[in-house]
Amino acid sequence: MNGTNLIKIALRALANNKLRGFLTMLGIIIGVGSVITMLAIGQGSKKSIQSQISEMGSNMIMIQPGADIRGGVRQDASAMETLKLKDYEDIVNETRYISAVSPSVNSSGQVIFGANNTPSTIYGISPEYLDIRRYKVEEGDMFTEQDIQSAAKVCVVGKTVIDELFKNGENPVGKVIRFNKIPFRIIGTLESKGYNSMGMDQDNLILAPYTTIQKRILAITHLQGLTCSALKEEYTDQAIDEISEILRRNHKLKATDDDDFTIRSQQELSNMLTSTTDMMTVLLAAVAGISLLVGGIGIMNIMYVSVTERTREIGLRMSIGAKGRDILAQFLIESILISVTGGLIGVILGVGASLIVNGVARFPIYIQPWSVFLSFAVCTLTGIFFGWYPAKKAAQLDPIEAIRYE
Amino acid sequence: MDKTFTTNKREIIRLEGITRDFHVGEEIVHALRGVSFTINEGEFVTIMGTSGSGKSTLLNTLGCLDTPTKGEYYLDGTPVRSMGKNARATLRNRKIGFVFQSYNLLPKTTAIENVELPLMYNPSFNAVQRREKAIESLVAVGLGDRLNHKSNQMSGGQMQRVAIARALVNSPAVILADEATGNLDTRTSFEILVLFQKLHAEGRTIIFVTHNPEIACYTSRNITLKDGRVVSDTYNNNILSAAEALAKLPKNDD
Numbered sequence: 324m325n326g327t328n329l330i331k332i333a334l335r336a337l338a339n340n341k342l343r344g345f346l347t348m349l350g351i352i353i354g355v356g357s358v359i360t361m362l363a364i365g366q367g368s369k370k371s372i373q374s375q376i377s378e379m380g381s382n383m384i385m386i387q388p389g390a391d392i393r394g395g396v397r398q399d400a401s402a403m404e405t406l407k408l409k410d411y412e413d414i415v416n417e418t419r420y421i422s423a424v425s426p427s428v429n430s431s432g433q434v435i436f437g438a439n440n441t442p443s444t445i446y447g448i449s450p451e452y453l454d455i456r457r458y459k460v461e462e463g464d465m466f467t468e469q470d471i472q473s474a475a476k477v478c479v480v481g482k483t484v485i486d487e488l489f490k491n492g493e494n495p496v497g498k499v500i501r502f503n504k505i506p507f508r509i510i511g512t513l514e515s516k517g518y519n520s521m522g523m524d525q526d527n528l529i530l531a532p533y534t535t536i537q538k539r540i541l542a543i544t545h546l547q548g549l550t551c552s553a554l555k556e557e558y559t560d561q562a563i564d565e566i567s568e569i570l571r572r573n574h575k576l577k578a579t580d581d582d583d584f585t586i587r588s589q590q591e592l593s594n595m596l597t598s599t600t601d602m603m604t605v606l607l608a609a610v611a612g613i614s615l616l617v618g619g620i621g622i623m624n625i626m627y628v629s630v631t632e633r634t635r636e637i638g639l640r641m642s643i644g645a646k647g648r649d650i651l652a653q654f655l656i657e658s659i660l661i662s663v664t665g666g667l668i669g670v671i672l673g674v675g676a677s678l679i680v681n682g683v684a685r686f687p688i689y690i691q692p693w694s695v696f697l698s699f700a701v702c703t704l705t706g707i708f709f710g711w712y713p714a715k716k717a718a719q720l721d722p723i724e725a726i727r728y729e
Numbered sequence: 730m731d732k733t734f735t736t737n738k739r740e741i742i743r744l745e746g747i748t749r750d751f752h753v754g755e756e757i758v759h760a761l762r763g764v765s766f767t768i769n770e771g772e773f774v775t776i777m778g779t780s781g782s783g784k785s786t787l788l789n790t791l792g793c794l795d796t797p798t799k800g801e802y803y804l805d806g807t808p809v810r811s812m813g814k815n816a817r818a819t820l821r822n823r824k825i826g827f828v829f830q831s832y833n834l835l836p837k838t839t840a841i842e843n844v845e846l847p848l849m850y851n852p853s854f855n856a857v858q859r860r861e862k863a864i865e866s867l868v869a870v871g872l873g874d875r876l877n878h879k880s881n882q883m884s885g886g887q888m889q890r891v892a893i894a895r896a897l898v899n900s901p902a903v904i905l906a907d908e909a910t911g912n913l914d915t916r917t918s919f920e921i922l923v924l925f926q927k928l929h930a931e932g933r934t935i936i937f938v939t940h941n942p943e944i945a946c947y948t949s950r951n952i953t954l955k956d957g958r959v960v961s962d963t964y965n966n967n968i969l970s971a972a973e974a975l976a977k978l979p980k981n982d983d
Contacts, residue, residue, distance in 0.1 A: 328849050339837045639833040642794060643895070644822020644850040646815045723794050726833065 329649075333657040336629075347625045348665035350618025351702050355669025356676060357611040358698040359690065363677035365604025367688035369597050376593045378457055378516070382556045383589040384421075384563060386549040386570070389582050404545040405574060405583045411549060413569050420554050420562040425452035426533045427548040430540050434484060434529065435501045441487035445478070445502050445529040447536025448550070455552045458530075463496040463511030466532055474534040478502075479511040483527035500529075505539055507531060559590045615698070618665070619705035626658050626713035637717050638725025651718035658710025659703060666702035670695055738769035740806070741902050741934045742791065747800035748957075749786050760786040761797070762957040768903075768936065768950075773929040775945045776938045778954035785907075787954065788938045792825055792905050793817045805902040822850050826896025830908035832888040834880040840867055840891045841876050847899045866894035870924060886917035893924060903934045910944070916978055922947050922971035947971050 337344045373381070388403030411426045428447040433440050446452070450465050466477045480495065489495050499506045507529070516525040537543055553562040563586050570584050630637070637650055645653075674690060681688045749761040760783045768774055778784040789795035790802060793809055794817075802809045805824055812820065821827075826847075834843045844863040848854040854862070867876055870890040880888060889909060896904050906925070910918035926947060929935055937948060945951040946969045953961040 332849070335838065335842075635833055636835060639829075639835075640846070640850075641818065642792065642821060642827050643847040644818050646818045646850075648815075649850060723789050726829065 329652050329656050332653055333660050336657055337660060343625065344661060347621055347661050348668065350621035351662050351665030352669040352672060354611065354615030354618040355666050355698045355702050356672035357614055358608060359670060359673025359694060360676045360680065361607035361611045362604060362694040363688040363690045364680060364686060365600060365607050366691055367686065369600040369604065370689045371687040372596050372600060373593065376589060376596065381589050381593055382553040382559060383455055384551045384553055384559065385587045386566060387585045389584040406546040406549065408546065410570055410573050411546060413573060414549065414551065414566060417569055418562065418565045420558040420565055421551050422554050423451040423454050423552040425449040425455055425550050426546045427550050428533050428536045428541060428546060430536060432503045434488065436488040436498065439488045439490060441484060443484050443527055443529055445531055445536060447531055447533035449533060452530065452550060455550050458516065459514040460511045461514045465511055471532040471534050474538050475532060476505065476507050476535060477510045478507040478529050478531040479513060480509055481513045481526040481528045482515040483524055484529060485512060502529065503540060556590060559588045563588060615701060615705065619709040622658050622661055622706060623709035623713060626654060626710055630654065630713045630717040634720065634725045634728040637720050638722050638728065641722035642726055647718040651714045654714035654717050655707065655710050659706040662702045662706025666699045670699060738771060740767050741770050742768040743803040745801045747790060747797045747802060749790065749795065750798045759957055764959055766952060766959060766962060768934065770934050771932050772950055773935045773948040774937065774950045774952060775948045776936060776952050776954065777940065777942060777945060779940060782954040783957040784938055784954050788905060788907055791936060792827060793821050822847060823899060824902040826899065826901035826904040828892050828896050828904065828906040828909045830911040832892045834888055834891055837879055837881060839877045839879055840872060843880060843891050844894045844898050846895060851899065862898050866898045869897060870894045885913050886920055889913065889921055890924065903936060906935065906937045908939055909937065919971050919975040919978065923975060926971050
């Protein structure tokens with residue numbers, strides 16, 4: 324007997340019991356639908372956290388002078404003077420996996436404008452810093468390479484600082500503010516980035532040329548840190564290797580020496596946060612998977628009832644020439660049809676439910692194609708697995724007894 | 730109708746010393762104790778016997794549903810005893826037409842689809858040929874006007890006609906009827922018998938298993954079983970016409 328005939332027979336049997344078929348399907352529909360919805364919600368929150376991180380620069384790499392021990396006393400990182408301008412220049416010139424580098428020196432203190440003052444931090448950096456940290460200039464301009472050469476007393480300020488210092492709403496560009504008594508002319512303002520996922524205000528800062536901070540505020544020649552961007556997030560590890568090779572060479576470290584610097588990447592943070600949402604996704608999917616299992620057991624139950632109820636039909640089919648494997652295939656196809664149809668409806672329902680969750684509850688969702696494919700494959704396998712035993716039972720019936728079954 | 734007496738007819742069924750034992754707990758039940766006979770093409774044979782005589786076991790053996798313990802059974806020249814399950818299923822599909830007491834039609838299914846069923850298991854028929862053959866068979870049993878009636882919209886007599894059409898559709902070597910009139914009233918029983926006599930007249934081989942001795946008057950040969958043995962095997966020289974008997978029956982009042 325060929326496949327088309329078998330599918331015809333199975334469809335006819337299902338059509339004869341529409342309500343029962345639908346109720347059986349319902350288990351699979353709910354199972355597949357909830358798996359897809361739960362995965363969409365889980366993946367959605369993961370995506371939203373990842374995008375928050377990438378706003379801070381997901382490919383960001385931070386280099387700090389590492390903890391050094393002198394005479395048994397571990398030194399504070401800021402007291403270290405191991406990172407030099409040469410390290411910065413070599414990283415700019417010699418690396419392949421890094422797209423942007425900025426030196427970093429900073430100082431905290433009071434900023435004053437007229438009668439107003441506020442505590443803030445001034446960061447000495449190069450213009451690349453904007454790209455690395457994903458800041459944008461809103462009004463005015465960023466300072467230039469020339470300003471760095473001349474250690475110009477210019478700055479670009481964040482929203483929080485502006486709000487505190489310019490309470491009357493005047494245009495801050497062109498005004499001169501004082502930081503630790505040193506005047507800085509404001510040449511630009513930054514677009515607001517708000518608070519980051521750890522609750523830090525990203526707008527309470529002042530950006531100035533690093534040479535200005537080094538010479539006029541801190542009076543140092545070394546760097547307190549370097550901030551870089553890897554070419555892509557995936558290249559973070561290669562970028563870290565390159566940097567560490569250059570730094571070890573420049574610092575003349577022997578193979579047995581520990582690093583005298585620390586490299587941290589945003590990727591580590593990203594991994595930590597996404598592993599939490601991954602865990603949540605797995606838990607949600609597991610709960611939904613259980614409902615798929617229950618749906619499968621429902622199929623098995625109904626198929627057993629169906630086999631018992633149709634014992635005489637099976638006996639008849641065998642007497643007129645159906646082989647055991649024809650009967651097996653007939654019932655198996657029936658249960659697969661139930662589960663595949665249920666799966667299809669479940670996919671539609673799950674996608675619909677995800678969109679509703681997104682539309683009504685404003686919850687971030689993300690439907691991954693593989694999650695749709697996977698739950699569909701699982702429910703087909705469910706149909707085969709739970710349909711197998713009832714179908715086997717049907718195929719093993721003795722036609723003599725089956726045909727006279729009351 | 731005296732074709733049965735010509736001896737140069739093809740042998741359809743040949744039983745040689747068939748025995749069939751069943752193990753029921755510790756005991757062995759001998760359902761058949763050495764049954765031998767041959768049936769030629771074109772015979773209309775009644776197999777009679779009380780319950781426990783072994784006629785059901787004999788029917789299962791003739792229908793290739795059961796395998797004898799000893800002896801050999803040739804169906805249209807093919808030895809059946811050594812055949813496997815699947816081979817017997819195919820043999821049933823090609824050589825045998827079953828008619829059961831309780832019709833065994835598929836529920837909520839049209840007459841055509843019911844009749845097509847045996848051909849569904851025969852890969853040499855396509856959908857168009859199946860339909861043609863099914864319509865041909867239904868016309869032959871007088872249901873040409875009820876092709877698309879569903880089984881639950883038909884009377885007992887009509888359902889049994891559909892079942893007979895289903896038994897004819899594969900042009901079998903032999904039609905096996907198991908108490909085919911057992912569920913029907915007298916009038917309808919005669920109508921079915923008329924149909925069987927018509928099929929017989931067309932040269933088909935029919936074996937009719939029953940416990941009703943009256944049927945034997947309308948068939949060409951009568952084999953009686955008792956305690957697993959053939960106790961009589963007689964040819965009927967005076968076959969009554971079921972059509973005449975039907976005409977003599979009092980008319981129904983509806």
